[in-house]
Amino acid sequence: MTGTREPLLTVEHVAVHFGGLVAIADMNFGVHSGEVLGLIGPNGAGKTTAFNVITGFLRPTKGEVRFKEVSLNGLKPHQVTSLGLVRTFQRTSVFQDNTVVGNVLIGLHRRGRATLLDTLLGLQRETESEQELKEEAWSILRLVGLERRAFDLASALPYGDQRLVGVALALAAQPTMLLLDEPVSGMNASETARFIKLLGLIREQGITILLVEHDMPMVMGVSDRIIVLNYGRIIAEGPPAEIQRNPEVIAAYLGHGARRVHHHA
Amino acid sequence: MRRAFALVFLAFLLTLPLWLQDPYLLHILITTGIFTIAAMSLNLLLGYTGQLSLGHVAFFGIGAYVSALTTLGFDVDIGPWTFVHEPWPVMAGFVLAVLISGLCGYLIGKLSFRVRGAYFVIVTISFAEVVRLVALNWVDLTQGPLALNNIPAFALSVPGLGEHTLWGKVPNYYLVLAVAVAAYILIKRLVGSRIGRAMVALKENESLAVSVGIDVTRYLVLAAIISAALAGAAGSLYAHYVKIIDPEIFLFIYTVTMVIMVVAGGKGTLAGPVVGGLIFGTLPVLLRSYLGPEFQWIFYGLFMIFIVFVLPQGIVPAVEQRLFPSTREPPPEALATVEPAKGEPQ
């Protein structure tokens, strides 16, 4: 790496317009390797839109996203994932009709080594690859603490556990960087606490995290840095303590009435 | 448990010709077997990727025509050129049928999976109609409505043992059974693998599947290729068994028959198309002696609606739930052997 190091993820002059509606005006930020960056803002501020643009689910009207110094413009979502940039979704994002371990196995898709021919002919490489995937699946399940629910249908799990399955699924896709979209929304206090611990473990593996979350204590607690979006613009950026005191941020949240900075979702 | 059941069933099928000598019944079983293979191939698309191919009979018919023409030979004028093809052995016809049907599956998949859903259904149904029109109008090649006659019987060439032509019902029965078992095993391996998981994943939640790096179009096209190739194999068997084919083979009603077999048996299950195939392969024969074909099709239509309303999952899942209520979703057997073992594999 040379002198001025480019961040792991760079969002540069990104704008998204839906017809006449401006979802994101002009967004610029970088996420550095190893960091946990929180992306917050009132409802409709453009957070999920930003996620969709970064992960290739949505084409930006203008601007560019780079990951590991590679431009993501024009890449399909699965190609973005192959680069190591993996996302989760708001609400439940698991394969409901599959078992928990089945979900993780789906997530391990890119890890399989067997070719179509290996599979059809039942060659040794197929068996070996499947065995590896299963071992890998178990180690991910242990990491998120779901090994006892491995053979349950994902839809049969309590809500908090389903969110964990969603994270396990994303982890299985071998992220260098993980984008979590409101991971603790709808979780109770103990589930949230457990999730924060898991976030620490993920971090220890050297995975960079970009986090969208409404639960302010949680996001302030885990993030190294916070970016605040309002009406498609970044209105503040800095360490959590600074953000909490920023008058513009407080005004933005108060302006939306119901949601306060310290409001627990 | 399931494995034991499958083996007993296979043993039953293997020994069947030993005590069932009625050639008419054997004939019904052979055609049933051929349609069951086609239904299995349709199930790969419909059951596992969730794409409804309503032109599946096109791949079946293309397989039949390719195989027949390869073995009969033809000469065709295209513009200033004349193509002359001398007859080839049946095995070559079979292989070509599989390859060309698969190629057609690739083209249709490439074309329609960009938009999918209702589009795929409409493209496949129109494709079958066009293939029928070609078979009807390209008289030079296909003899049109006069049909291709005298298609040779299947002949197996075994190195060292020479060539064996399958004349009777019993050898044909075993041939169809062998291809059916092979198709079953191929599909079983496929859906139990990473590829099958990708297919099921994209059917259930496409965005989520994409987010873990599954290339949706690639797996849909792959499913279309394999499905079409297997249907082509069934078509080839059909051509060399009945020895005469005409453009009627492309009628929509045959696709409907395959769809009913899959939906009634249970789409997305391995045993579904087999059960559905057995029921709807033999049932019409029983009905036929009492009723005209229109009544048979009306019955099919009613049954289709009935199944969707009353038994949407199909027979196999319903029976399984009844028999093994606790193990609704039994863990994959192999998985249980990899219980949380700490430590690295040596």
Next chain:
Amino acid sequence: MGQFLQHLVNTLILGGTYALLGIGLTLIFGIMRVVNFTHGELYAFGAYAVFALSMLLGANFFLALVLALLGGMALGALIEIVLLRPMRGADIDTTMLVMIGAWIIMQNLEMLTWGGVAKAVVTPFPEVPLVIGSVSVSYLRVFVLVMALVLIAATYFLINRTKLGKAMRATFQDADTAALMGVSINRIYTATFAIGSGLAAAAGALLGPVFLAFPTMGDLAALKSFAIVILGGLGSITGATIGGFILAFVEELGAGYVSSGYRDAMGFVIIILVLMFRPTGLFARAERIG
């Protein structure tokens, strides 16, 4: 040149009825997300209804046309209430299976009722064609075109100028929101299906006397409707109108200059070209994926 003009005139006449077929199908798909496989059979129903009423029962030809249209609407409403209403909320594939079942049943009932021999309808129009320069066209065909245009205009009026049309458009945009705003979704769906079916039956009633009424006419009509609707974009009424005329034009030229055996394959050629170059159709909102 004269031949080309003749093809153009034929295109107009055929295109009008094709547009009716396309509008009926696209209306149902756009509002209900149902691929109506019975569409072609409703077209055949229209043709046979005119035959039965005017040839067997001796009714006035024009009265028979009106009754065929109304009968098609009633049959459509019946299908909607009996088969589709219980399936509300089911995914598009499941509804397709039910509609395929209905298609098979209707087609074979027709076969049983009317047999395999084609039926001809005698109309009150003179047999001698109208000749203008090098172009000749029968009075019946001119009447068919005029009626088709009247029905297309009536459909546009219904959708854009009436209360029912407004509710239909609201449902098209977003069924849930429309329901919250007090629109009775069941009534809208039944009305939509009845109107779409009525248009198909009208197309059959108009074309039946031009050609003949035969049992497989529904299959071809269904396939052509699909092509028209894909060409125009699933759910677009303007697209279906123009798509109807384009398909008629391509068929005319194909039959005239390539080979009449492949006339009915032209629809598929169109589908392929559209999917290759403009997958969402010429006038479409994209079908939502994923």
